[in-house]
Amino acid sequence: MTHTTGAAEDYLKTIYAHTEWQTDLITPSALAVRLGVAPSSVTEMVKKLAASGLITHVPYGPLALTDAGRLRATAVVRRHRLIETWLVGEMGYDWDQVHDEAEILEHSISDRLLEAINARLGFPAHDPHGDPIPAADGTVLRPPAVLLADATVGHRAAVLRISDRDPSVLRELAADLIGPGTEFTLSAPLTIVLADGQSRLVTPAAAASIWVTA
Amino acid sequence: MTHTTGAAEDYLKTIYAHTEWQTDLITPSALAVRLGVAPSSVTEMVKKLAASGLITHVPYGPLALTDAGRLRATAVVRRHRLIETWLVGEMGYDWDQVHDEAEILEHSISDRLLEAINARLGFPAHDPHGDPIPAADGTVLRPPAVLLADATVGHRAAVLRISDRDPSVLRELAADLIGPGTEFTLSAPLTIVLADGQSRLVTPAAAASIWVTA
DNA sequence: ATTGGGGTTTCGGTGCGCCTAAATTCTGGC
DNA sequence: GCCAGAATTTAGGCGCACCGAAACCCCAAT
Ligand SMILES: [Fe+2]
Ligand SMILES: [Fe+2]
Ligand SMILES: [Fe+2]
Ligand SMILES: [Fe+2]
Numbered sequence: 001m002t003h004t005t006g007a008a009e010d011y012l013k014t015i016y017a018h019t020e021w022q023t024d025l026i027t028p029s030a031l032a033v034r035l036g037v038a039p040s041s042v043t044e045m046v047k048k049l050a051a052s053g054l055i056t057h058v059p060y061g062p063l064a065l066t067d068a069g070r071l072r073a074t075a076v077v078r079r080h081r082l083i084e085t086w087l088v089g090e091m092g093y094d095w096d097q098v099h100d101e102a103e104i105l106e107h108s109i110s111d112r113l114l115e116a117i118n119a120r121l122g123f124p125a126h127d128p129h130g131d132p133i134p135a136a137d138g139t140v141l142r143p144p145a146v147l148l149a150d151a152t153v154g155h156r157a158a159v160l161r162i163s164d165r166d167p168s169v170l171r172e173l174a175a176d177l178i179g180p181g182t183e184f185t186l187s188a189p190l191t192i193v194l195a196d197g198q199s200r201l202v203t204p205a206a207a208a209s210i211w212v213t214a
Numbered sequence: 215m216t217h218t219t220g221a222a223e224d225y226l227k228t229i230y231a232h233t234e235w236q237t238d239l240i241t242p243s244a245l246a247v248r249l250g251v252a253p254s255s256v257t258e259m260v261k262k263l264a265a266s267g268l269i270t271h272v273p274y275g276p277l278a279l280t281d282a283g284r285l286r287a288t289a290v291v292r293r294h295r296l297i298e299t300w301l302v303g304e305m306g307y308d309w310d311q312v313h314d315e316a317e318i319l320e321h322s323i324s325d326r327l328l329e330a331i332n333a334r335l336g337f338p339a340h341d342p343h344g345d346p347i348p349a350a351d352g353t354v355l356r357p358p359a360v361l362l363a364d365a366t367v368g369h370r371a372a373v374l375r376i377s378d379r380d381p382s383v384l385r386e387l388a389a390d391l392i393g394p395g396t397e398f399t400l401s402a403p404l405t406i407v408l409a410d411g412q413s414r415l416v417t418p419a420a421a422a423s424i425w426v427t428a
Numbered sequence: 429a430t431t432g433g434g435g436t437t438t439c440g441g442t443g444c445g446c447c448t449a450a451a452t453t454c455t456g457g458c
Numbered sequence: 459g460c461c462a463g464a465a466t467t468t469a470g471g472c473g474c475a476c477c478g479a480a481a482c483c484c485c486a487a488t
Binding site: 433435437440444447455457 | 459460461462463465466467468469470472474476480481482484487488
Binding site for chain 3: 005007037038040041044045048059060
Protein backbone atom coordinates (compact mmCIF):
# COMPACT_ATOMS: atom_id res chain seq x y z
CA MET A 1 0.00 0.00 0.00
CA THR A 2 2.30 2.75 1.25
CA HIS A 3 5.66 3.34 -0.43
CA THR A 4 7.87 2.74 2.64
CA THR A 5 11.21 4.30 1.72
CA GLY A 6 14.54 3.04 3.00
CA ALA A 7 14.65 5.54 5.83
CA ALA A 8 11.14 4.64 6.97
CA GLU A 9 12.10 0.96 6.91
CA ASP A 10 14.94 1.69 9.31
CA TYR A 11 12.58 3.47 11.71
CA LEU A 12 10.14 0.57 11.66
CA LYS A 13 12.90 -1.98 12.07
CA THR A 14 14.36 -0.14 15.03
CA ILE A 15 10.98 0.24 16.72
CA TYR A 16 10.43 -3.47 16.25
CA ALA A 17 13.90 -4.42 17.46
CA HIS A 18 13.32 -2.60 20.73
CA THR A 19 10.39 -4.82 21.67
CA GLU A 20 11.82 -8.05 20.32
CA TRP A 21 13.53 -9.02 23.57
CA GLN A 22 11.93 -6.50 25.91
CA THR A 23 8.36 -5.54 26.62
CA ASP A 24 8.42 -1.77 27.14
CA LEU A 25 7.64 0.58 24.29
CA ILE A 26 10.31 2.74 22.70
CA THR A 27 10.32 6.51 23.16
CA PRO A 28 11.07 9.01 20.42
CA SER A 29 14.33 10.06 22.06
CA ALA A 30 15.55 6.47 22.36
CA LEU A 31 14.68 5.96 18.72
CA ALA A 32 16.65 9.08 17.81
CA VAL A 33 19.70 7.77 19.65
CA ARG A 34 19.50 4.34 18.02
CA LEU A 35 19.15 5.80 14.56
CA GLY A 36 21.70 8.53 15.13
CA VAL A 37 19.31 11.32 14.11
CA ALA A 38 18.01 14.41 15.85
CA PRO A 39 14.82 14.10 17.93
CA SER A 40 13.01 16.45 15.60
CA SER A 41 13.72 14.14 12.71
CA VAL A 42 11.99 11.37 14.63
CA THR A 43 8.96 13.56 15.25
CA GLU A 44 8.64 14.16 11.53
CA MET A 45 8.97 10.55 10.46
CA VAL A 46 6.68 9.44 13.26
CA LYS A 47 4.00 11.71 11.87
CA LYS A 48 4.36 10.14 8.45
CA LEU A 49 4.39 6.57 9.74
CA ALA A 50 1.35 7.23 11.92
CA ALA A 51 -0.46 8.83 8.97
CA SER A 52 0.30 5.66 6.97
CA GLY A 53 -1.16 3.52 9.73
CA LEU A 54 2.12 1.77 10.46
CA ILE A 55 2.56 3.00 14.03
CA THR A 56 0.36 4.49 16.70
CA HIS A 57 1.45 7.54 18.58
CA VAL A 58 -0.19 9.94 20.98
CA PRO A 59 1.63 13.28 21.21
CA TYR A 60 4.43 13.19 23.81
CA GLY A 61 3.89 9.48 24.20
CA PRO A 62 5.82 6.33 23.22
CA LEU A 63 5.63 4.52 19.90
CA ALA A 64 3.96 1.23 19.03
CA LEU A 65 3.74 -0.67 15.78
CA THR A 66 0.34 -1.47 14.32
CA ASP A 67 -0.20 -4.92 12.83
CA ALA A 68 0.60 -3.47 9.40
CA GLY A 69 3.71 -1.80 10.79
CA ARG A 70 4.89 -4.96 12.50
CA LEU A 71 4.52 -6.86 9.25
CA ARG A 72 6.65 -4.29 7.45
CA ALA A 73 9.19 -4.28 10.23
CA THR A 74 9.56 -8.05 10.37
CA ALA A 75 9.91 -8.10 6.59
CA VAL A 76 12.91 -5.78 6.88
CA VAL A 77 14.35 -7.78 9.77
CA ARG A 78 13.86 -10.94 7.73
CA ARG A 79 15.85 -9.41 4.89
CA HIS A 80 18.56 -8.18 7.20
CA ARG A 81 19.04 -11.53 8.88
CA LEU A 82 18.85 -13.61 5.74
CA ILE A 83 21.46 -11.37 4.15
CA GLU A 84 23.72 -11.69 7.19
CA THR A 85 23.32 -15.45 7.14
CA TRP A 86 24.13 -15.52 3.45
CA LEU A 87 27.21 -13.34 3.81
CA VAL A 88 28.59 -15.66 6.48
CA GLY A 89 27.42 -18.92 4.92
CA GLU A 90 28.44 -18.31 1.33
CA MET A 91 30.46 -15.17 0.92
CA GLY A 92 33.25 -15.69 3.43
CA TYR A 93 32.31 -12.98 5.91
CA ASP A 94 32.84 -13.36 9.64
CA TRP A 95 29.81 -12.76 11.84
CA ASP A 96 31.23 -9.51 13.19
CA GLN A 97 31.54 -8.08 9.66
CA VAL A 98 28.12 -8.61 8.18
CA HIS A 99 25.93 -6.05 9.88
CA ASP A 100 26.88 -2.92 7.95
CA GLU A 101 26.56 -4.60 4.56
CA ALA A 102 23.17 -6.05 5.52
CA GLU A 103 22.07 -2.66 6.78
CA ILE A 104 22.29 -1.34 3.23
CA LEU A 105 21.29 -4.38 1.18
CA GLU A 106 18.13 -4.93 3.23
CA HIS A 107 16.67 -1.94 1.41
CA SER A 108 17.71 -2.80 -2.12
CA ILE A 109 17.35 -6.53 -2.69
CA SER A 110 14.20 -7.70 -4.48
CA ASP A 111 11.82 -10.26 -3.01
CA ARG A 112 12.83 -12.65 -5.71
CA LEU A 113 16.53 -12.45 -4.92
CA LEU A 114 15.82 -12.72 -1.22
CA GLU A 115 13.91 -15.95 -1.72
CA ALA A 116 16.64 -17.31 -3.98
CA ILE A 117 19.13 -16.66 -1.18
CA ASN A 118 16.76 -18.17 1.36
CA ALA A 119 16.42 -21.34 -0.72
CA ARG A 120 20.19 -21.64 -1.23
CA LEU A 121 20.71 -21.44 2.52
CA GLY A 122 18.09 -24.14 3.13
CA PHE A 123 15.55 -21.81 4.78
CA PRO A 124 17.53 -21.11 7.96
CA ALA A 125 15.71 -20.30 11.20
CA HIS A 126 18.48 -18.20 12.78
CA ASP A 127 21.10 -15.73 11.64
CA PRO A 128 24.80 -15.95 12.61
CA HIS A 129 24.18 -14.09 15.89
CA GLY A 130 21.40 -16.49 16.88
CA ASP A 131 18.58 -14.07 16.07
CA PRO A 132 15.45 -15.75 14.72
CA ILE A 133 14.68 -15.06 11.08
CA PRO A 134 11.03 -13.99 10.79
CA ALA A 135 8.89 -15.98 8.38
CA ALA A 136 7.47 -14.25 5.31
CA ASP A 137 4.12 -13.89 7.11
CA GLY A 138 5.77 -12.01 9.97
CA THR A 139 5.83 -14.90 12.42
CA VAL A 140 8.86 -14.94 14.71
CA LEU A 141 9.87 -17.97 16.76
CA ARG A 142 11.43 -16.57 19.88
CA PRO A 143 12.39 -18.80 22.86
CA PRO A 144 12.40 -17.32 26.39
CA ALA A 145 15.74 -15.64 26.98
CA VAL A 146 17.57 -13.85 29.77
CA LEU A 147 20.34 -11.31 29.49
CA LEU A 148 23.58 -12.83 30.77
CA ALA A 149 24.05 -9.71 32.88
CA ASP A 150 20.74 -10.50 34.60
CA ALA A 151 21.29 -14.24 35.07
CA THR A 152 21.78 -15.58 38.60
CA VAL A 153 25.09 -17.14 39.60
CA GLY A 154 24.97 -20.91 39.19
CA HIS A 155 22.70 -20.63 36.18
CA ARG A 156 23.40 -23.37 33.65
CA ALA A 157 22.38 -22.41 30.13
CA ALA A 158 23.29 -22.01 26.48
CA VAL A 159 23.93 -18.85 24.51
CA LEU A 160 20.84 -18.04 22.45
CA ARG A 161 21.74 -14.82 20.73
CA ILE A 162 24.30 -12.05 20.80
CA SER A 163 23.30 -8.55 19.85
CA ASP A 164 25.34 -7.33 16.90
CA ARG A 165 25.07 -3.70 17.90
CA ASP A 166 28.66 -3.54 19.12
CA PRO A 167 31.15 -5.14 16.69
CA SER A 168 33.95 -5.08 19.27
CA VAL A 169 31.87 -7.32 21.53
CA LEU A 170 31.41 -9.73 18.64
CA ARG A 171 35.14 -9.81 17.92
CA GLU A 172 35.92 -10.34 21.59
CA LEU A 173 33.49 -13.25 21.83
CA ALA A 174 34.64 -14.77 18.55
CA ALA A 175 38.20 -14.73 19.90
CA ASP A 176 36.95 -16.54 23.03
CA LEU A 177 35.06 -19.05 20.84
CA ILE A 178 31.76 -18.03 22.39
CA GLY A 179 28.77 -17.97 20.05
CA PRO A 180 25.15 -19.08 19.73
CA GLY A 181 24.82 -22.61 21.09
CA THR A 182 27.74 -22.39 23.50
CA GLU A 183 26.82 -24.13 26.78
CA PHE A 184 28.11 -22.82 30.06
CA THR A 185 27.54 -22.29 33.77
CA LEU A 186 27.65 -18.85 35.32
CA SER A 187 30.11 -19.45 38.15
CA ALA A 188 30.32 -15.84 39.29
CA PRO A 189 29.20 -12.47 37.95
CA LEU A 190 30.82 -12.02 34.52
CA THR A 191 32.48 -15.42 34.79
CA ILE A 192 31.31 -18.45 32.85
CA VAL A 193 32.60 -22.02 32.78
CA LEU A 194 32.36 -23.73 29.41
CA ALA A 195 31.49 -27.37 28.77
CA ASP A 196 35.17 -28.33 28.53
CA GLY A 197 35.84 -26.84 31.97
CA GLN A 198 37.60 -23.72 30.73
CA SER A 199 36.42 -20.51 32.32
CA ARG A 200 36.04 -17.14 30.66
CA LEU A 201 35.71 -13.65 32.01
CA VAL A 202 33.29 -11.58 29.94
CA THR A 203 33.22 -7.81 29.91
CA PRO A 204 30.14 -5.97 31.20
CA ALA A 205 29.47 -4.82 27.63
CA ALA A 206 29.44 -8.43 26.47
CA ALA A 207 27.22 -9.57 29.34
CA ALA A 208 24.76 -6.89 28.29
CA SER A 209 24.78 -8.23 24.71
CA ILE A 210 24.46 -11.97 25.35
CA TRP A 211 21.05 -13.56 25.78
CA VAL A 212 20.92 -17.05 27.21
CA THR A 213 18.28 -19.74 27.74
CA ALA A 214 16.08 -19.08 30.76
CA MET B 215 37.52 12.12 -3.47
CA THR B 216 34.00 13.13 -4.50
CA HIS B 217 31.02 11.42 -2.91
CA THR B 218 29.32 10.20 -6.13
CA THR B 219 25.74 9.45 -5.15
CA GLY B 220 23.61 6.75 -6.77
CA ALA B 221 21.97 9.15 -9.17
CA ALA B 222 25.30 10.61 -10.28
CA GLU B 223 26.59 7.07 -10.86
CA ASP B 224 23.71 6.44 -13.24
CA TYR B 225 24.51 9.58 -15.20
CA LEU B 226 28.18 8.61 -15.51
CA LYS B 227 27.33 5.04 -16.46
CA THR B 228 24.92 6.19 -19.16
CA ILE B 229 27.40 8.67 -20.60
CA TYR B 230 29.97 5.91 -20.70
CA ALA B 231 27.58 3.37 -22.22
CA HIS B 232 26.86 5.69 -25.12
CA THR B 233 30.47 5.69 -26.26
CA GLU B 234 31.21 2.06 -25.50
CA TRP B 235 30.14 0.83 -28.95
CA GLN B 236 29.92 4.14 -30.79
CA THR B 237 32.29 7.05 -31.19
CA ASP B 238 30.08 10.16 -31.08
CA LEU B 239 29.56 12.04 -27.86
CA ILE B 240 26.23 12.03 -26.08
CA THR B 241 24.05 15.16 -25.92
CA PRO B 242 22.17 16.33 -22.83
CA SER B 243 18.81 15.59 -24.45
CA ALA B 244 19.82 12.03 -25.38
CA LEU B 245 21.00 11.53 -21.82
CA ALA B 246 17.68 12.81 -20.52
CA VAL B 247 15.80 10.30 -22.68
CA ARG B 248 18.00 7.37 -21.63
CA LEU B 249 17.65 8.22 -17.96
CA GLY B 250 13.97 9.09 -18.20
CA VAL B 251 14.43 12.51 -16.63
CA ALA B 252 13.65 16.04 -17.78
CA PRO B 253 16.33 17.94 -19.72
CA SER B 254 16.56 20.49 -16.95
CA SER B 255 17.48 17.74 -14.51
CA VAL B 256 20.37 16.79 -16.77
CA THR B 257 21.61 20.37 -16.89
CA GLU B 258 21.74 20.44 -13.12
CA MET B 259 23.57 17.16 -12.65
CA VAL B 260 25.93 18.00 -15.49
CA LYS B 261 26.94 21.14 -13.64
CA LYS B 262 27.71 19.12 -10.53
CA LEU B 263 29.63 16.43 -12.39
CA ALA B 264 31.63 19.02 -14.30
CA ALA B 265 32.41 20.85 -11.05
CA SER B 266 33.67 17.56 -9.62
CA GLY B 267 35.94 17.08 -12.61
CA LEU B 268 34.18 13.93 -13.77
CA ILE B 269 32.93 15.23 -17.11
CA THR B 270 33.74 18.13 -19.42
CA HIS B 271 31.01 20.28 -20.83
CA VAL B 272 30.88 23.54 -22.76
CA PRO B 273 27.46 25.22 -22.51
CA TYR B 274 25.11 24.00 -25.24
CA GLY B 275 27.64 21.35 -26.19
CA PRO B 276 27.87 17.57 -25.79
CA LEU B 277 29.22 15.67 -22.80
CA ALA B 278 32.49 13.82 -22.40
CA LEU B 279 33.92 11.89 -19.48
CA THR B 280 37.25 12.92 -18.02
CA ASP B 281 39.72 10.19 -17.07
CA ALA B 282 38.44 10.36 -13.50
CA GLY B 283 34.86 10.18 -14.75
CA ARG B 284 35.58 7.22 -16.98
CA LEU B 285 37.13 5.40 -14.06
CA ARG B 286 34.01 5.99 -11.98
CA ALA B 287 31.77 4.99 -14.84
CA THR B 288 33.58 1.75 -15.59
CA ALA B 289 33.53 0.93 -11.88
CA VAL B 290 29.72 1.15 -11.94
CA VAL B 291 29.52 -0.84 -15.18
CA ARG B 292 31.81 -3.45 -13.64
CA ARG B 293 29.46 -3.77 -10.70
CA HIS B 294 26.42 -3.94 -12.92
CA ARG B 295 27.84 -6.67 -15.13
CA LEU B 296 29.32 -8.75 -12.35
CA ILE B 297 25.99 -8.65 -10.55
CA GLU B 298 24.15 -9.71 -13.70
CA THR B 299 26.62 -12.54 -14.23
CA TRP B 300 26.17 -13.64 -10.65
CA LEU B 301 22.38 -13.55 -10.80
CA VAL B 302 22.43 -15.81 -13.88
CA GLY B 303 25.31 -18.02 -12.78
CA GLU B 304 24.32 -18.68 -9.20
CA MET B 305 20.88 -17.35 -8.40
CA GLY B 306 18.78 -18.96 -11.10
CA TYR B 307 17.89 -15.84 -13.06
CA ASP B 308 17.47 -15.85 -16.82
CA TRP B 309 19.50 -13.30 -18.75
CA ASP B 310 16.43 -11.27 -19.62
CA GLN B 311 15.55 -10.84 -15.94
CA VAL B 312 18.75 -9.55 -14.41
CA HIS B 313 19.01 -5.98 -15.57
CA ASP B 314 16.55 -4.29 -13.20
CA GLU B 315 17.94 -6.01 -10.13
CA ALA B 316 21.51 -5.11 -11.14
CA GLU B 317 20.42 -1.54 -11.78
CA ILE B 318 19.68 -1.15 -8.09
CA LEU B 319 22.32 -3.38 -6.50
CA GLU B 320 25.13 -1.72 -8.45
CA HIS B 321 24.73 1.25 -6.11
CA SER B 322 24.54 -0.60 -2.81
CA ILE B 323 26.98 -3.50 -2.83
CA SER B 324 30.32 -2.96 -1.08
CA ASP B 325 33.65 -3.44 -2.83
CA ARG B 326 34.30 -6.38 -0.59
CA LEU B 327 31.09 -8.19 -1.52
CA LEU B 328 31.65 -7.42 -5.18
CA GLU B 329 35.09 -9.02 -5.09
CA ALA B 330 33.72 -12.03 -3.23
CA ILE B 331 31.17 -12.47 -6.01
CA ASN B 332 33.85 -11.95 -8.64
CA ALA B 333 36.03 -14.64 -7.07
CA ARG B 334 33.13 -17.10 -6.80
CA LEU B 335 32.40 -16.64 -10.49
CA GLY B 336 36.04 -17.23 -11.40
CA PHE B 337 36.71 -13.65 -12.54
CA PRO B 338 34.53 -13.70 -15.65
CA ALA B 339 35.41 -11.50 -18.63
CA HIS B 340 31.88 -11.14 -19.97
CA ASP B 341 28.37 -10.78 -18.60
CA PRO B 342 25.41 -12.90 -19.77
CA HIS B 343 24.69 -10.53 -22.68
CA GLY B 344 28.28 -10.74 -23.91
CA ASP B 345 29.28 -7.34 -22.58
CA PRO B 346 32.88 -7.13 -21.39
CA ILE B 347 33.32 -6.72 -17.64
CA PRO B 348 35.71 -3.82 -17.00
CA ALA B 349 38.73 -4.60 -14.84
CA ALA B 350 39.08 -2.88 -11.47
CA ASP B 351 41.54 -0.43 -13.04
CA GLY B 352 38.98 0.63 -15.63
CA THR B 353 40.45 -1.36 -18.51
CA VAL B 354 37.85 -2.74 -20.92
CA LEU B 355 38.62 -5.43 -23.47
CA ARG B 356 36.39 -4.70 -26.41
CA PRO B 357 36.72 -6.55 -29.72
CA PRO B 358 35.69 -4.81 -32.96
CA ALA B 359 31.96 -5.25 -33.44
CA VAL B 360 29.29 -4.42 -36.00
CA LEU B 361 25.59 -3.99 -35.47
CA LEU B 362 23.71 -6.86 -37.12
CA ALA B 363 21.46 -4.28 -38.76
CA ASP B 364 24.55 -2.76 -40.41
CA ALA B 365 26.22 -6.03 -41.48
CA THR B 366 26.41 -6.84 -45.19
CA VAL B 367 24.54 -9.83 -46.58
CA GLY B 368 26.79 -12.88 -46.76
CA HIS B 369 28.64 -11.82 -43.60
CA ARG B 370 29.75 -14.85 -41.58
CA ALA B 371 30.19 -14.03 -37.93
CA ALA B 372 29.40 -14.80 -34.28
CA VAL B 373 27.16 -12.91 -31.89
CA LEU B 374 29.34 -10.81 -29.59
CA ARG B 375 26.87 -8.99 -27.44
CA ILE B 376 23.20 -8.19 -27.19
CA SER B 377 22.06 -4.93 -25.65
CA ASP B 378 19.86 -5.56 -22.65
CA ARG B 379 17.97 -2.32 -23.05
CA ASP B 380 14.86 -4.06 -24.39
CA PRO B 381 13.86 -7.14 -22.37
CA SER B 382 11.38 -8.29 -25.03
CA VAL B 383 14.24 -8.58 -27.52
CA LEU B 384 16.14 -10.71 -25.03
CA ARG B 385 13.16 -12.99 -24.51
CA GLU B 386 12.63 -13.29 -28.24
CA LEU B 387 16.26 -14.25 -28.84
CA ALA B 388 16.35 -16.63 -25.89
CA ALA B 389 13.34 -18.42 -27.38
CA ASP B 390 15.24 -18.67 -30.68
CA LEU B 391 18.34 -19.97 -28.84
CA ILE B 392 20.39 -17.03 -30.06
CA GLY B 393 22.93 -15.65 -27.60
CA PRO B 394 26.53 -14.52 -27.26
CA GLY B 395 28.76 -16.98 -29.14
CA THR B 396 26.11 -18.10 -31.62
CA GLU B 397 27.70 -18.46 -35.08
CA PHE B 398 25.74 -17.62 -38.19
CA THR B 399 25.73 -16.29 -41.74
CA LEU B 400 23.62 -13.34 -42.72
CA SER B 401 21.80 -14.79 -45.73
CA ALA B 402 19.51 -11.81 -46.31
CA PRO B 403 18.58 -8.69 -44.40
CA LEU B 404 17.14 -9.77 -41.02
CA THR B 405 17.74 -13.42 -41.91
CA ILE B 406 20.50 -15.50 -40.41
CA VAL B 407 21.49 -19.12 -40.95
CA LEU B 408 22.81 -20.89 -37.89
CA ALA B 409 25.65 -23.43 -37.79
CA ASP B 410 23.18 -26.33 -37.89
CA GLY B 411 21.63 -24.98 -41.07
CA GLN B 412 18.47 -23.65 -39.47
CA SER B 413 17.53 -20.14 -40.47
CA ARG B 414 15.99 -17.47 -38.28
CA LEU B 415 14.19 -14.25 -39.05
CA VAL B 416 15.10 -11.52 -36.58
CA THR B 417 13.01 -8.45 -35.94
CA PRO B 418 14.41 -5.00 -36.79
CA ALA B 419 14.49 -4.25 -33.07
CA ALA B 420 16.63 -7.33 -32.45
CA ALA B 421 18.95 -6.53 -35.39
CA ALA B 422 19.51 -3.12 -33.80
CA SER B 423 20.42 -4.77 -30.48
CA ILE B 424 22.78 -7.51 -31.69
CA TRP B 425 26.47 -6.79 -32.18
CA VAL B 426 28.50 -9.31 -34.13
CA THR B 427 32.16 -9.91 -34.95
CA ALA B 428 33.47 -7.65 -37.71
C1' DA C 429 21.70 37.85 -43.73
C1' DT C 430 17.69 36.49 -41.41
C1' DT C 431 14.89 33.70 -38.89
C1' DG C 432 12.57 29.77 -36.89
C1' DG C 433 12.63 25.83 -34.27
C1' DG C 434 14.94 22.48 -31.48
C1' DG C 435 18.18 21.90 -27.96
C1' DT C 436 19.69 23.84 -23.65
C1' DT C 437 19.57 26.50 -19.68
C1' DT C 438 17.37 29.30 -16.11
C1' DC C 439 13.90 29.95 -12.82
C1' DG C 440 10.79 28.90 -9.41
C1' DG C 441 8.97 25.17 -7.03
C1' DT C 442 8.19 20.09 -4.91
C1' DG C 443 9.10 16.12 -1.68
C1' DC C 444 12.19 13.79 1.23
C1' DG C 445 15.09 13.40 5.11
C1' DC C 446 17.82 15.73 7.79
C1' DC C 447 19.40 19.80 10.96
C1' DT C 448 19.40 23.67 14.93
C1' DA C 449 17.02 26.70 17.83
C1' DA C 450 12.99 27.93 20.04
C1' DA C 451 8.63 26.81 21.84
C1' DT C 452 5.77 23.66 24.34
C1' DT C 453 4.34 19.87 27.27
C1' DC C 454 4.94 16.58 30.70
C1' DT C 455 6.55 14.92 35.17
C1' DG C 456 8.83 13.79 39.44
C1' DG C 457 10.67 15.80 43.44
C1' DC C 458 9.84 19.08 46.69
C1' DG D 459 0.15 21.62 44.30
C1' DC D 460 4.21 23.73 41.97
C1' DC D 461 7.86 23.97 39.02
C1' DA D 462 12.41 23.03 37.00
C1' DG D 463 14.37 19.99 33.87
C1' DA D 464 13.79 16.64 30.47
C1' DA D 465 11.35 15.07 26.56
C1' DT D 466 8.89 16.35 22.60
C1' DT D 467 7.19 19.24 19.06
C1' DT D 468 7.21 23.37 16.13
C1' DA D 469 9.46 26.58 13.12
C1' DG D 470 12.64 27.71 9.81
C1' DG D 471 16.15 25.98 6.76
C1' DC D 472 19.40 22.97 3.91
C1' DG D 473 20.96 19.68 0.20
C1' DC D 474 19.59 16.48 -3.14
C1' DA D 475 17.17 15.10 -7.22
C1' DC D 476 13.53 15.93 -9.62
C1' DC D 477 9.76 18.80 -12.33
C1' DG D 478 7.32 22.38 -15.84
C1' DA D 479 7.44 26.79 -17.93
C1' DA D 480 9.88 30.40 -19.75
C1' DA D 481 14.01 32.37 -21.61
C1' DC D 482 17.83 31.74 -24.33
C1' DC D 483 21.22 30.14 -27.78
C1' DC D 484 22.56 28.27 -32.11
C1' DC D 485 22.50 26.58 -36.58
C1' DA D 486 20.34 25.26 -40.85
C1' DA D 487 17.32 26.44 -44.28
C1' DT D 488 15.78 29.89 -46.81
FE1 LIG E 1 22.65 -7.16 11.98
FE1 LIG F 1 19.06 -0.19 7.03
FE1 LIG G 1 22.23 -4.68 -17.67
FE1 LIG H 1 21.51 2.20 -11.51
